Amino acid sequence: MAFEAESKALYDAMVAVKLPGIIDAVNKADAAGMAPTAIIDAMSAGMTEVGVLFQKGRLFLPHVLSAAAGMNKAMEILGPKLAAAGGSNEKIGTAVMGTVEGDVHDIGKSICSTMLQCAGFEVHDLGRDVPTQKFIDEIKAGCNFCGMSALMTTTMTVMKTIIDITKEQGLRDKVTMMVGGAPITQVYCDKIGADVYGETANETTEKAKKIALDA
Ligand code: B12
Structure with missing residues (x-):
């Protein structure tokens, strides 16, 4: 799988629920040339695991909120790149x-x-x-x-x-x-x-x- 290391780093950073670590993983994956959509997919998988750990009582509400903030921050970073990749200026x-x-x-x-x-x-x-x-x-x-x-x-x-x-x-x-x-x-x-x-x-x-x- 392409960008396997980056995908794993993104997933792990989400599950570690520390905002600076999440932003760092996003920037590194982006710098390595990973597609913004693939970065989002890897992070979403991590967010789902955060939910599972929350349900099991191994993570608590502040952890979930921190991971959520990481997702939002990633969208701020990746939004303009997604727009550039999308290409079309025509309204569909x-x-x-x-x-x-x-x-x-x-x-x-x-x-x-x-x-x-x-x-x-x-x-x-x-x-x-x-x-x-x-x-x-x-x-x-x-x-x-x-x-x-x-x-x-x-x-x-x-x-x-x-x-x-x-x-x-x-x-x-x-x-x-x-x-x-x-x-x-x-x-x-x-x-x-x-x-x-x-x-x-x-x-x-x-x-x-x-x-x-x-x-
Ligand atoms: C983060 C989170 C929160 C955050 C929300 C922060 C925020 N700004 O969104 C906070 C802490 C506030 C929260 C609160 C609550 N939560 Co909550 N939360 C989650 C958690 C862990 C992750 C959700 C998430 O963001 N996933 C990541 C995103 C990327 O995935 P996604 O939303 O599925 O979206 C993708 C697709 O589904 C799809 N998609 C999404 N929307 C749409 C729309 C369209 C049109 C289309 C086509 C596609 C599409 O595309 C997305 C991207 O790929 C889930 C666990 C889980 N497994 O989902 C629980 C979960 C949803 N929460 C749950 C609950 C019960 C609550 C609370 C009632 C409190 C509580 N007891 O924990 C409150 C809800 C209050 C309320 N009235 O809404 C339960 C719901 C249980 C149920 N079966 O009903 C879950 C499943 C946790 C659990 N297992 O108990 N939560």
Whole structure:
């Protein structure tokens, strides 16, 4: 595997949950020529392991927050590089992105927003704990992609509520509904009648790009 050492260093730095170590690993991987998307993937795997260790009681809340800050800092460093790699200045679609009501997890959603933006989408990122009506308002205002993120089994049901409202209000055919977040699967995506499931930000961007360019 290319950049195996860098991938391992990024993963280890995330699991060590020390911000300077994470930034150092990102800068080293970047300087070695590792693609920003591959850096993000390696870090995301580390973030998932942080979650597992947190659940097992081997890491605590400040550790999780420190790793989360590391992800955010990495996006600051890598965002401009992703934009440069994306190349296109042409707008290929308008996407509203947000974490659904009741859910404050926004790291993965923000990565998706950045990558979609770099791929040529105009992105309206509403943040986290977004009131359901705000998604609807953005779709009414003309967004043709709607990305909803949920990280908890208690909040993932909000996605279905939003899709159902678009059906009731005759908006469903105007918008590509995208869903993602750790508990979401392709099966769940199909069950609630969404169009796109993205397991990673990379996959999300590729799928959205294909739909936008085929339209
Ligand atoms: C970081 C974290 C936090 C941080 C959030 C910081 C932040 N700004 O986001 C803090 C500490 C604040 C937090 C709080 C809580 N958390 Co928390 N948290 C996590 C943790 C460890 C990591 C999540 C993460 O950032 N992953 C890394 C990112 C990169 O991955 P990702 O989000 O999955 O995103 C990728 C894909 O899913 C996809 N994607 C994401 N969004 C979208 C959207 C679209 C449209 C598409 C297509 C794709 C897509 O692309 C992304 C990039 O590749 C998870 C553990 C886990 N395994 O997920 C628990 C976890 C989600 N939290 C959990 C819980 C319970 C909570 C709390 C209730 C408190 C608690 N008891 O710990 C509160 C929630 C309060 C609330 N109302 O929301 C549980 C949820 C359990 C469940 N089944 O419902 C988890 C699973 C931990 C656990 N095992 O118990 N948490």
